[in-house]
Amino acid sequence: xxxxxxxxxxxxxxxxxxxxxxxxxxxxxxxxxxxxxxxxxxxxxxxxxxxxxxxxxxxxxxxxxxxxxxxxxxxxxxxxxxxxxxxxxxxxxxxxxxxxxxxxxxxxxxxxxxxxxxxxxxxxxxxxxxxxxxxxxxxxxxxxxxxxxxxxxxxxxxxxxxxxxxxxxxxxxxxxxxxxxxxxxx
Amino acid sequence: xxxxxxxxxxxxxxxxxxxxxxxxxxxxxxxxxxxxxxxxxxxxxxxxxxxxxxxxxxxxxxxxxxxxxxxxxxxxxxxxxxxxxxxxxxxxxxxxxxxxxxxxxxxxxxxxxxxxxxxxxxxxxxxxxxxxxxxxxxxxxxxxxxxxxxxxxxxxxxxxxxxxxxxxxxxxxxx
Numbered sequence: 001x002x003x004x005x006x007x008x009x010x011x012x013x014x015x016x017x018x019x020x021x022x023x024x025x026x027x028x029x030x031x032x033x034x035x036x037x038x039x040x041x042x043x044x045x046x047x048x049x050x051x052x053x054x055x056x057x058x059x060x061x062x063x064x065x066x067x068x069x070x071x072x073x074x075x076x077x078x079x080x081x082x083x084x085x086x087x088x089x090x091x092x093x094x095x096x097x098x099x100x101x102x103x104x105x106x107x108x109x110x111x112x113x114x115x116x117x118x119x120x121x122x123x124x125x126x127x128x129x130x131x132x133x134x135x136x137x138x139x140x141x142x143x144x145x146x147x148x149x150x151x152x153x154x155x156x157x158x159x160x161x162x163x164x165x166x167x168x169x170x171x172x173x174x175x176x177x178x179x180x181x182x183x184x185x186x
Numbered sequence: 187x188x189x190x191x192x193x194x195x196x197x198x199x200x201x202x203x204x205x206x207x208x209x210x211x212x213x214x215x216x217x218x219x220x221x222x223x224x225x226x227x228x229x230x231x232x233x234x235x236x237x238x239x240x241x242x243x244x245x246x247x248x249x250x251x252x253x254x255x256x257x258x259x260x261x262x263x264x265x266x267x268x269x270x271x272x273x274x275x276x277x278x279x280x281x282x283x284x285x286x287x288x289x290x291x292x293x294x295x296x297x298x299x300x301x302x303x304x305x306x307x308x309x310x311x312x313x314x315x316x317x318x319x320x321x322x323x324x325x326x327x328x329x330x331x332x333x334x335x336x337x338x339x340x341x342x343x344x345x346x347x348x349x350x351x352x353x354x355x356x357x358x359x360x361x
Contacts, residue, residue: 021212022286028228029210040197
């Protein structure tokens, strides 16, 4: 190749095009296409691992749905046997405490109010939220004129301590002890 | 060509035969230049077709299956080089691996092939790749841009720079 030739525009490209690229080896065609056919055939066969994974997923979802159905039907059955609806434990406890410091009728009223309030909220109330609502309700009653809470707490400072610190179990125990003591003296 | 892409996406073995016949030689030469070995180029070519077969559903959305095959081959070559952790070997003195003329009886043709192999070896990889895809793979600038992931303007600039650099090499080295 003469270097002067390259000064002509397009000469280098012509020189490049003069050469013939070596083709792929003949035997490569067969091996590539056989491998491709094998790959295509393999992907058409059912994949057992995928099927098992799918079956496991379906079973998991079905078991979750069945679980929900069984829990709901159990709740309905219990409601039919035991009454209209099971009361949340927190409300039952509140009722017990209020019964301890007042009487059964007031406790049931408070329980009904709390139950109505807990149904009105969209999300289940936390313990703190329930306590806040209870306190608010009691304050409202106090403002309406029902001064039983103050009267009771003034009468019984020990119970008041339990009440204000949120130790309901302690309040119940204290109430039981007091009842036993009064029975003994009687 | 869209018909070919559709048949490929459906897993038609005849479509893969057709694709192989349409581009395997060009692809093999391109891979030779990228990898520096005909054996490695054969292995990567096979890997390329296997990858196309495995992910054939993607081919349904491909406008130009041949340019797409070059893209896959380019990625496979990069993966191969990183997996084997080696640089491509030099082409100087090994023109017989690239050009038919290097093994013929015509001494002028042999010399021309040797000189071009030396000149291509002196070019940066990005420039020799554009020359390879444009001249030997026969792709358009738009297709080269698709394969390399560059804007067509940049590809054209690189091509002109590669040609002028080859000219310089020929003159400077008195090839």
